[in-house]
Amino acid sequence: MFVSSAFLFLVSLVIWAITLAFDKRLVLLHYFTLWWSGLYIRIVPSWKIKALGREKVDLKKPYVIVSNHQSYLDIMAASFLFIPFKWVSKAEIFKVPFIGWNMRLNNYIKLERGGRRSIAKMMMKCEEAIKKGSSVFLFPEGTRSPDGKLKKFMPGAFVIAKRMQVDILPVVIKGTRDAVPKNSLRINNRADITVEALDVIPYTLVAELDAIEAAELVHQKIEQALG
Numbered sequence: 001m002f003v004s005s006a007f008l009f010l011v012s013l014v015i016w017a018i019t020l021a022f023d024k025r026l027v028l029l030h031y032f033t034l035w036w037s038g039l040y041i042r043i044v045p046s047w048k049i050k051a052l053g054r055e056k057v058d059l060k061k062p063y064v065i066v067s068n069h070q071s072y073l074d075i076m077a078a079s080f081l082f083i084p085f086k087w088v089s090k091a092e093i094f095k096v097p098f099i100g101w102n103m104r105l106n107n108y109i110k111l112e113r114g115g116r117r118s119i120a121k122m123m124m125k126c127e128e129a130i131k132k133g134s135s136v137f138l139f140p141e142g143t144r145s146p147d148g149k150l151k152k153f154m155p156g157a158f159v160i161a162k163r164m165q166v167d168i169l170p171v172v173i174k175g176t177r178d179a180v181p182k183n184s185l186r187i188n189n190r191a192d193i194t195v196e197a198l199d200v201i202p203y204t205l206v207a208e209l210d211a212i213e214a215a216e217l218v219h220q221k222i223e224q225a226l227g
Contacts, residue, residue: 001040005098008036012102025134026106027084033106034079041076046190047179051080053197056169059083062130063169063200064161068150068222069139071176077195078137078171085135088122109136123160130164137171140215148177150226153219155211161203162211168201170218172225198225 012029019028041049057063065085067078075087087108094100094110109125112118126136140153161168172195179191198221206214 002098004039005036009098009102012036012105016105025084025132030084030086030106031082033102034082036102037076037079041073041080041193044179047193048191049077049080049175049193049195051082051195054081054083056197056200057081057083060133061135061167062133062164063135063167064126064130064157064164065135065137065169065171066140066153066157066218066222067137067171067173068226069141069144070148070173071144071180073176073180073193074139074144074173077173077176077193080195081171081197083135083197085137086126086129088126088136088138091118119156123156126160127164130160130166135169136160140218145177150219150223153215155215158206158211158214158218162206162214165203165207167203168206168214168218170198170201170222170225172196172198172222174226196225198222 012032015029015032016026019026023029041047063085067074075089086106087103088111089103089108091110091112094103094108107129109122109129111122126138129136138157140157141151142154145151158168173193175191175193179193201218201221206217209217
């Protein structure tokens with residue numbers, strides 16, 4: 001993974017340099033990053049993955065995309081939806097050689113842990129991205145679920161959706177915990193992974209709700225889809 005990332009980061013640099021002048025949202029670089037991210041699931045022959053619901057997404061519209069979170073593989077799995085967005089990720093990941101550097105190239109959004117000021121800065125960056133036409137992708141549980149059960153959603157993503165008056169796209173990821181459990185580097189031999197875009201929740205449906213009520217509404221839809 002380290003060796004391939006070194007080479008693929010150089011490819012990212014070339015794409016960034018060639019497309020920056022005409023691709024201000026870095027969509028082409030993002031698509032390459034999605035392919036790169038998904039590569040590490042494809043190379044495990046006993047892992048099977050399918051992506052569903054992409055036809056529900058209007059690629060010309062920005063969304064607040066929210067998903068459950070069970071494993072570090074969720075980021076790789078979400079790449080199979082192959083839709084443009086800006087990741088919101090903890091700041092430590094941006095320091096990882098090659099992979100983190102590529103996240104910086106993509107202008108993904110950094111979140112420092114444990115401070116209201118950093119949360120406010122993250123939300124401001126999300127709003128700026130949406131103004132420019134980019135969706136943002138957040139895990140509203142805040143961290144990976146240790147047992148697969150859906151944790152309570154924090155309201156930040158839904159504050160952003162209400163402020164910017166954009167639709168919410170719920171995403172459900174299944175099977176990644178079977179492949180690599182939380183707090184483990186053990187790779188299980190067999191995993192059937194599914195990433196699915198659910199029906200878009202229009203802004204008009206949450207306009208009269210506060211952020212906590214909106215979070216609960218989306219939580220229920222994702223929980224129902226998880227079964």
